[in-house]
Amino acid sequence: xxxxxxxxxxxxxxxxxxxxxxxxxxxxxxxxxxxxxxxxxxxxxxxxxxxxxxxxxxxxxxxxxxxxxxxxxxxxxxxxxxxxxxxxxxxxxxxxxxxxxxxxxxxxxxxxxxxxxxxxxxxxxxxxxxxxxxxxxxxxxxxxxxxxxxxxxxxxxxxxxxxxxxxxxxxxxxxxxxxxxxxxxxxxxxxxxxxxxxxxxxxxxxxxxxxxxxxxxxxxxxxxxxxxxxxxxxxxxxxxxxxxxxxxxxxxxxxxxxxxxxxxxxxxxxxxxxxxxxxxxxxxxxxxxxxxxxxxxxxxxxxxxxxxxxxxxxxxxxxxxxxxxxxxxxxxxxxxxxxxxxxxxxxxxxxxxxxxxxxxxxxxxxxxxxxxxxxxxxxxxxxxxxxxxxxxxxxxxxxxxxxxxxxxxxxxxxxxxxxxxxxxxxxxxxxxxxxxxxxx
Numbered sequence: 421x422x423x424x425x426x427x428x429x430x431x432x433x434x435x436x437x438x439x440x441x442x443x444x445x446x447x448x449x450x451x452x453x454x455x456x457x458x459x460x461x462x463x464x465x466x467x468x469x470x471x472x473x474x475x476x477x478x479x480x481x482x483x484x485x486x487x488x489x490x491x492x493x494x495x496x497x498x499x500x501x502x503x504x505x506x507x508x509x510x511x512x513x514x515x516x517x518x519x520x521x522x523x524x525x526x527x528x529x530x531x532x533x534x535x536x537x538x539x540x541x542x543x544x545x546x547x548x549x550x551x552x553x554x555x556x557x558x559x560x561x562x563x564x565x566x567x568x569x570x571x572x573x574x575x576x577x578x579x580x581x582x583x584x585x586x587x588x589x590x591x592x593x594x595x596x597x598x599x600x601x602x603x604x605x606x607x608x609x610x611x612x613x614x615x616x617x618x619x620x621x622x623x624x625x626x627x628x629x630x631x632x633x634x635x636x637x638x639x640x641x642x643x644x645x646x647x648x649x650x651x652x653x654x655x656x657x658x659x660x661x662x663x664x665x666x667x668x669x670x671x672x673x674x675x676x677x678x679x680x681x682x683x684x685x686x687x688x689x690x691x692x693x694x695x696x697x698x699x700x701x702x703x704x705x706x707x708x709x710x711x712x713x714x715x716x717x718x719x720x721x722x723x724x725x726x727x728x729x730x731x732x733x734x735x736x737x738x739x740x741x742x743x744x745x746x747x748x749x750x751x752x753x754x755x756x757x758x759x760x761x762x763x764x765x766x767x768x769x770x771x772x773x774x775x776x777x778x779x780x781x782x783x784x785x786x787x788x789x790x791x792x793x794x795x796x797x798x799x800x801x802x803x804x805x806x807x808x809x810x811x812x813x814x815x816x817x818x819x820x821x822x823x824x825x826x827x828x829x830x831x832x833x834x835x836x837x838x839x840x841x842x843x844x845x846x847x848x849x850x851x852x853x854x855x856x857x858x859x860x
Contacts, residue, residue: 453513453542454486454697455683457520460538462679468528472673473611473716476709476767477575479675480617480702481566482523487702487844489515489562493555494695498845500702501569504562511555512694517542518559526567573615581606581720581757588736589633591723597756607756611716617706618843622717625834627827630724630760639741641821642734645727649818651749658751662816664796669813670752671792674764675708678771681786681806685779699844703774707839711770711832715763718831724760727821750818762820762828768810769832770839772803777840 461482465475484500491497492506493515506515521539525532546552582605583592593604616622631638648658658666669677682704686692692700727750730737734744755763782802789797800806807829814820 452686452694452697453516454490454694454701455686456542457486457517457538458483458679458683458701460535461520461524462676464524464528464531464535466673466676468530471608472675472763472767473608473709473712474575475673475675476705476712477570477573477614478523478527479679480705480709481527481570482520483698483702483705484617485519485523485559485563485566486516487698488566489519489555489559490695490698491844492558492562495847496695497699497847500844501562501565503565504558506558507550507554509551509554510558511546511551514543514546514552514555515559515562516694516698518556519563520559522560522563523567526563570615574610574613576610578607579610581609586733588733588738589725589730591725591758592729593756594726594728594754596753605756606720606758608716609720609757611712612720614713614716616710616713618703618839619710619714619835622710622714625714625717625831626721627718627761627831630722630821630827631823633737634739636741637823638737638821639739641823642727642730642739642742645815645818645821646731646745646748648816649727649750651751651818653751653816658816662812663751665798665809665813666751666817668788668790668793668796668798669764669810670817672788672790674711674767674771674810675705676790677788677806677810678704678708678768678775680788681784681800681803682775682779684786685775685784688785689779700778703778703839703844704771706843707770707774707832707836708767710839711767711835712763714831714835715761715766715828716757718761718827719758719763722760723758724824726754726759727818728754752817752819754819759820760824760827761831762811762814762824764810764814765807765820765825765828766832766835768807769829770836771832772807773833773836774840775803777836 461479462475465478470478488499488501488504490512491499492504493510493512517539521535525535543552580600582603584590586592591606593606597604598607612622619625647653682701686697728748731748732744732746734742781804784801786800787797788800798809811825811829814825815822
């Protein structure tokens with residue numbers, strides 16, 4: 421994750437891809453304003469060099485502004501803010517477009533020109549008149565309200581974790597981490613305190629502690645990642661298909677992956693309204709962002725070391741089954757924060773849980789691609805297949821123990837379930853918007 425967003429070449433490529441997406445806005449906008457501007461929102465955050473966790477936060481703000489604007493007009497669901505009033509007859513499409521545009525142009529002024537082009541192209545498809553003007557005003561109101569709500573949510577300023585002494589099991593910053601005052605530090609220390617979007621508190625989602633260092637479970641997972649996650653692993657230890665998922669998910673954030681998957685599923689379904697899509701994408705991105713908050717709460721609570729540190733110091737853990745290798749290097753660089761639980765696992769588990777409840781677990785035809793890794797294309801029929809590959813990707817990448825992934829998956833499912841059950845509910849008697857998977 422970190423490597424992708426620090427790479428100037430890939431960032432430039434992302435800007436070029438965003439430009440192409442926005443200039444094609446007039447063609448894209450014919451489908452669904454919610455889906456079209458979801459794509460623009462995700463690409464804009466990437467092009468502006470945002471971390472995977474900032475991407476999730478910005479996507480949640482955008483999609484909640486879109487939802488609140490559309491819902492103020494359609495009144496299908498319980499509102500998120502409850503303060504937006506739309507004139508009768510306002511255009512829901514115009515409200516969705518303007519809500520997304522206003523959030524993105526406020527947070528990313530460097531992309532204002534491109535966003536303005538996309539807005540003009542999208543709005544050009546809506547007939548001029550009072551309905552359009554009222555929709556635009558409603559979108560602006562929702563966007564400004566969401567921006568104000570999140571102005572002091574704890575996502576900034578950046579804070580760093582100064583690691584303590586090298587104690588077995590305790591996190592130590594790895595070689596790719598930034599140096600401050602001569603010391604390598606952990607990043608995103610503040611993210612554990614970011615205000616959640618749809619859960620009461622991250623502290624309500626505290627996981628059980630990771631396995632004891634002297635346990636058989638720890639030794640088993642230690643030796644797995646040591647074998648398959650090494651930069652020098654051969655083709656029998658890390659087959660090409662596992663190497664491919666490592667590289668794909670190192671370059672692709674959960675926000676990219678699950679928004680792309682959701683757009684494909686909705687496009688194939690074809691029968692969902694603008695209002696339903698506005699609600700669905702708000703829920704998905706709330707879950708992704710709150711997954712990030714809960715994972716950092718747990719990461720910095722347990723402060724567990726990365727495999728790289730653990731394998732170098734395997735002779736210090738009081739486990740006779742964990743032989744050390746001071747020269748061991750992971751296949752991809754480790755992100756600069758503690759290992760337990762996996763952030764990719766948590767965010768992905770949260771997004772997938774909401775999508776399972778919205779769309780059903782399986783029976784889909786999902787094709788994932790990313791121009792940052794143009795030679796890798798992944799095909800899936802279920803959300804579980806995606807999350808299983810993500811779990812493998814982090815272990816075969818050498819940056820997580822398997823129990824990090826399992827814990828992240830549990831945490832993500834819990835967050836996704838809470839988001840879905842407690843937010844943006846259909847209004848009483850509006851059976852058309854009841855989801856078949858609601859209680860599963």
